[in-house]
Amino acid sequence: MKSVGIGIVGVCAAMAVTVTDAAAHPHVFVEAKTELVFDDSGRLSAIQHAWRFDGPFSAFAVQGLDTDQNGILTQAELSELAQVNVDSLSEYDNFTFLYQGDTDFSFQKAQDYWLDYSGGRLTLYFALPLAEPLEVGATPVVLDVYDPEYFVAFEMVKTGPFGLVDAPPACKLKVDVGGELDPMTATQLALIPSDQREIPQEYRAMTGVLANEAILTCADG
Amino acid sequence: MCRRLERFQAKWKPVGRPALLATLAVAAATLAIAGPALAAGGPFGVGAPEPMAPVTSGPLAPVFAWVTAWQSSFYRTLTTAISEMKANGTAPWLLIALSFAYGVFHAVGPGHGKAVVSSYVMANEATARRAIGLSFAASAVQATTAVVLVLVAASILNLSSLAMSRSIETIEVGAYALVTLLGATLIWRKILRPLLRRRQAAPHMVEAASLSAATSLASDRHGHAHHHDHAHHHHTAEAAAACGCGHVHMIGPELLEKAGSRREIAAAILSIGLRPCTGAVIVLVFALAQGLPAAGIVSAYVMGIGTAVTVSTLALLAVGAKGLAVRLSGTGSALAERVHAGFEAAGAMLVFALGLLLLGASLASL
Numbered sequence: 001m002k003s004v005g006i007g008i009v010g011v012c013a014a015m016a017v018t019v020t021d022a023a024a025h026p027h028v029f030v031e032a033k034t035e036l037v038f039d040d041s042g043r044l045s046a047i048q049h050a051w052r053f054d055g056p057f058s059a060f061a062v063q064g065l066d067t068d069q070n071g072i073l074t075q076a077e078l079s080e081l082a083q084v085n086v087d088s089l090s091e092y093d094n095f096t097f098l099y100q101g102d103t104d105f106s107f108q109k110a111q112d113y114w115l116d117y118s119g120g121r122l123t124l125y126f127a128l129p130l131a132e133p134l135e136v137g138a139t140p141v142v143l144d145v146y147d148p149e150y151f152v153a154f155e156m157v158k159t160g161p162f163g164l165v166d167a168p169p170a171c172k173l174k175v176d177v178g179g180e181l182d183p184m185t186a187t188q189l190a191l192i193p194s195d196q197r198e199i200p201q202e203y204r205a206m207t208g209v210l211a212n213e214a215i216l217t218c219a220d221g
Numbered sequence: 222m223c224r225r226l227e228r229f230q231a232k233w234k235p236v237g238r239p240a241l242l243a244t245l246a247v248a249a250a251t252l253a254i255a256g257p258a259l260a261a262g263g264p265f266g267v268g269a270p271e272p273m274a275p276v277t278s279g280p281l282a283p284v285f286a287w288v289t290a291w292q293s294s295f296y297r298t299l300t301t302a303i304s305e306m307k308a309n310g311t312a313p314w315l316l317i318a319l320s321f322a323y324g325v326f327h328a329v330g331p332g333h334g335k336a337v338v339s340s341y342v343m344a345n346e347a348t349a350r351r352a353i354g355l356s357f358a359a360s361a362v363q364a365t366t367a368v369v370l371v372l373v374a375a376s377i378l379n380l381s382s383l384a385m386s387r388s389i390e391t392i393e394v395g396a397y398a399l400v401t402l403l404g405a406t407l408i409w410r411k412i413l414r415p416l417l418r419r420r421q422a423a424p425h426m427v428e429a430a431s432l433s434a435a436t437s438l439a440s441d442r443h444g445h446a447h448h449h450d451h452a453h454h455h456h457t458a459e460a461a462a463a464c465g466c467g468h469v470h471m472i473g474p475e476l477l478e479k480a481g482s483r484r485e486i487a488a489a490i491l492s493i494g495l496r497p498c499t500g501a502v503i504v505l506v507f508a509l510a511q512g513l514p515a516a517g518i519v520s521a522y523v524m525g526i527g528t529a530v531t532v533s534t535l536a537l538l539a540v541g542a543k544g545l546a547v548r549l550s551g552t553g554s555a556l557a558e559r560v561h562a563g564f565e566a567a568g569a570m571l572v573f574a575l576g577l578l579l580l581g582a583s584l585a586s587l
Contacts, residue, residue, distance in 0.1 A: 027268060027296070029297070056503050060268050065381050081381075087266060088266035
């Protein structure tokens with residue numbers, strides 16, 4: 001029985017050595033552009049995404065989908081893929097995190113989703129209606145677009161990364177876009193546990209900015 | 222991160238067998254250490270990542286962060302290199318160098334290959350040469366799977382990315398079932414059978430114990446199968462008498478052992494190589510789309526060489542650790558035999574636990 005005991009100790013040691021695999025590394029790179037959409041009553045009602053995928057992932061994803069083989073991928077030919085995309089994304093919280101202080105807001109199922117393929121790149125358009133439209137006041141509401149597991153590397157587009165649609169005039173958006181995150185920094189950020197939304201000060205200092213965060217306030221006066 | 226794990230646990234909860242529970246406990250220990258994100262469908266439903274274990278804490282986390290950053294950077298530059306070849310007709314050397322670097326770093330990252338190889342060589346009387354051979358064979362099979370899958374599925378059958386991703390997931394289940402089976406075989410050969418032998422030979426306690434150690438020591442290296450049968454020699458003798466061939470007890474088990482270990486090695490190689498690396502598949506499809514299939518194929522195989530270099534390094538470490546532990550406890554001593562048997566048992570349990578964990582995760586996400 002002693003050898004079994006040694007075996008168990010050995011298992012633990014070996015686990016520590018061989019199974020502590022590395023973090024995920026991105027196979028998918030997304031250039032994101034995101035809009036915060038308001039309803040008629042001036043409440044925040046939806047998040048509208050346009051995500052442009054990198055060339056290799058696009059090439060893989062559209063493989064075999066040009067069913068009439070005319071070299072052009074229509075919305076109809078891409079509809080099944082768009083469906084699979086949003087279905088799968090819902091299991092990953094759509095990489096979209098909206099919160100106010102400690103309160104997280106949830107979303108309904110994705111709507112109005114379609115894929116566009118041009119210049120060798122796929123772009124996924126989809127809207128996420130909030131479960132309950134949100135009255136935004138002076139207390140900041142924060143929107144993050146990122147993959148905590150870093151399989152997907154999100155980078156907001158340079159011009160107009162976040163936008164407001166039909167927002168009351170009092171609403172202001174503060175966006176931190178200070179250039180790209182280099183891979184090293186992005187990975188450091190990815191190492192922060194996903195339940196920890198507030199980026200620790202040292203990382204904030206190190207990165208200077210976070211490229212995929214928008215802070216919304218709608219203060220009257 | 223734990224969604225899939227919860228699903229996996231929910232599926233397995235009703236099973237109450239102690240052995241399975243024990244294994245799950247080992248699996249849970251793995252999770253406690255590694256906390257894998259067992260994503261199989263992938264966030265976009267196509268091009269699913271291999272099951273992996275992101276390290277977000279612990280002393281090694283910064284090392285893995287560094288590896289991940291480099292791997293990511295190599296991957297991007299590599300795909301750019303393919304575009305460049307298409308656009309400017311540049312030489313393939315950059316692509317080859319980047320593919321190799323990507324392979325080296327990728328093997329440190331996600332994937333079960335190195336874990337299976339390291340545990341397998343730990344469970345067996347593996348030499349350095351065999352560890353390296355196993356690593357390279359597995360990587361060659363893995364590159365071939367990616368190339369054949371993409372060439373057949375994409376260029377000949379014109380399967381969609383959705384269908385390809387589904388077939389990869391199916392292959393994945395098969396590969397992980399094979400890891401589990403391999404683990405079960407090792408547990409039988411390295412733990413259960415020696416224990417049973419010892420019990421059978423209880424009256425000759427001392428002799429049996431040393432024989433049991435001899436069994437594991439001799440198992441693969443020399444095929445000293447006649448040692449195995451000493452403890453219950455009369456069984457074999459009876460069997461031999463019954464079939465009327467007097468020397469079969471000398472050859473039969475030896476051949477069986479050899480055939481068994483050959484089957485095991487094949488299983489180990491296939492279980493690693495069957496599941497193609499997602500990065501390689503994407504690069505291959507991308508290269509095909511650019512009209513440069515040869516670049517994709519070369520890249521996939523060079524990635525394989527890079528992967529094999531890392532995996533064999535880790536496998537050699539496992540072999541070295543085992544050898545060192547045995548030497549430190551005094552080669553030939555009773556303690557050394559126990560340490561040796563302990564390493565083998567650990568390797569066997571590790572392969573089995575890994576197989577169950579990966580199999581459960583990939584079934585749960587189907």
